[in-house]
Amino acid sequence: MILAVAAPDTTHAPVFALHEVPLPAIAAAEGTPCYVYSAPVVQARLAGLQQAFAACGHPWALHYALKANSSLGIARLVREAGVDADANSIGEIHLALRAGFRPDQVVFTGVGKSPAELTDAVGLDLKAINAESAGELDRIDAIARTQGRRTRVALRVNPDVDAQTHAHITTGLKSSKFGVPIDDAPGLLRARKDAAGLEIIGLHVHVGSQITTLGPLCAAARKVADLAVALRAEGFPLSHLDLGGGLGIVYEGGDVPTYEAFAQALVDVARPTGLTLIVEPGRTVVGPAGVLLARVIDVKPHAGGGRFVVLDAGMTELMRPALYGAFHRILPVEPSDRPLVSCDVVGPVCESSDSFGRPRELPDPQVGDLMAIMDAGAYGAVMSNTYNRRPLPPELLVQADGSWRTLRRRQTIDDMLALEQA
Ligand code: LLP
Numbered sequence: 001m002i003l004a005v006a007a008p009d010t011t012h013a014p015v016f017a018l019h020e021v022p023l024p025a026i027a028a029a030e031g032t033p034c035y036v037y038s039a040p041v042v043q044a045r046l047a048g049l050q051q052a053f054a055a056c057g058h059p060w061a062l063h064y065a066l067k068a069n070s071s072l073g074i075a076r077l078v079r080e081a082g083v084d085a086d087a088n089s090i091g092e093i094h095l096a097l098r099a100g101f102r103p104d105q106v107v108f109t110g111v112g113k114s115p116a117e118l119t120d121a122v123g124l125d126l127k128a129i130n131a132e133s134a135g136e137l138d139r140i141d142a143i144a145r146t147q148g149r150r151t152r153v154a155l156r157v158n159p160d161v162d163a164q165t166h167a168h169i170t171t172g173l174k175s176s177k178f179g180v181p182i183d184d185a186p187g188l189l190r191a192r193k194d195a196a197g198l199e200i201i202g203l204h205v206h207v208g209s210q211i212t213t214l215g216p217l218c219a220a221a222r223k224v225a226d227l228a229v230a231l232r233a234e235g236f237p238l239s240h241l242d243l244g245g246g247l248g249i250v251y252e253g254g255d256v257p258t259y260e261a262f263a264q265a266l267v268d269v270a271r272p273t274g275l276t277l278i279v280e281p282g283r284t285v286v287g288p289a290g291v292l293l294a295r296v297i298d299v300k301p302h303a304g305g306g307r308f309v310v311l312d313a314g315m316t317e318l319m320r321p322a323l324y325g326a327f328h329r330i331l332p333v334e335p336s337d338r339p340l341v342s343c344d345v346v347g348p349v350c351e352s353s354d355s356f357g358r359p360r361e362l363p364d365p366q367v368g369d370l371m372a373i374m375d376a377g378a379y380g381a382v383m384s385n386t387y388n389r390r391p392l393p394p395e396l397l398v399q400a401d402g403s404w405r406t407l408r409r410r411q412t413i414d415d416m417l418a419l420e421q422a
Contacts, residue, residue, distance in 0.1 A: 072095065
């Protein structure tokens with residue numbers, strides 16, 4: 001777990017390597033910016049979750065939220081670990097199938113599913129489609145009947161629980177666009193109890209991401225569990241409760257619950273329902289397993305007395321700081337006894353929001369220095385884009401033996417223009 005050793009914002013960090021592969025060697029061979037992931041860290045985190053749920057003695061299934069990192073190589077690693085998938089679009093469903101998941105290992109979530117997505121998903125006979133509205137239930141029913149099928153669905157309910165996280169990733173307040181108000185759920189399910197195209201098998205909830213206490217997760221789970229008990233008493237043959245993802249990671253110090261505490265808390269709520277517990281973790285699996293490796297390409301003083309340190313990575317590679325004001329540790333990769341100086345660490349994109357951290361104390365950065373932006377394995381590469389015509393960065397996976405392989409090569413200008421015509 002070499003990625004976990006550095007202290008928050010360590011300034012005189014020693015050279016750190018991913019499983020004996022020095023990041024400088026990776027940078028020299030592959031160029032920067034690039035994402036570097038550790039296979040053993042992903043595997044260890046998956047195993048940690050599996051062990052924690054297995055120890056609780058209640059039926060469970062883990063569905064990795066592909067949206068956090070859907071690189072084909074990462075998805076394959078997840079499948080090989082025996083964990084199933086949560087997809088948020090037909091693209092993620094097909095990615096999952098290409099990574100070797102069977103359709104019955106995939107749940108399909110998403111606040112808006114197009115007719116084409118629903119037709120495709122129904123035809124694939126996935127484990128479940130998490131429906132987000134009465135209208136969507138009816139559309140699934142109609143498509144399923146046309147195809148001569150009964151489609152397994154879970155209804156996503158909105159419990160009106162504050163996840164106490166960033167507003168942009170809060171999804172369970174009644175003002176959020178997700179799911180149906182929990183109080184409306186019984187009525188709209190009753191009205192569809194005999195729908196020929198639907199098999200109503202579960203309830204789904206997800207109140208937000210980067211949640212660092214168990215309170216909101218349990219509050220939402222309890223509301224959904226109570227509803228499930230009531231629905232079963234009415235004769236709905238439910239089989240699972242899908243309690244979403246949402247366990248956060250440590251970006252900047254502080255604590256997050258252990259996997260054991262997370263699993264136990266959710267199982268304690270699910271057990272009385274007798275239903276299988278599903279969880280859809282994303283960030284906690286891959287976040288700490290990845291760094292964005294970047295090089296300093298300019299240093300200049302600014303009027304405030306500090307300096308701008310311009311990296312060759314920006315909001316195009318990692319947009320979390322620009323989008324959410326998110327904190328990521330920035331560590332110099334190579335040791336240095338230079339004095340600490342105050343820096344605004346920024347990217348090269350034409351936006352003032354293209355900033356990774358200000359101010360940060362770093363050992364007097366020089367052009368050419370390598371920096372690792374930590375905990376970038378989740379919602380990093382998947383959210384990268386080509387603004388300013390910047391090519392998508394490569395993604396590299398380091399194995400336990402210290403070798404690494406390319407999961408995605410760097411985009412070329414020809415790749416970028418391949419879909420265009422003048
Ligand atoms: N299930 C559902 C229905 C979700 O919407 C999400 C995340 C997850 C599971 C996985 O949640 P996790 O375990 O990763 O917290 N781009 C944002 C995060 C967006 C999360 C969206 N939903 C960020 O960079 O923080």
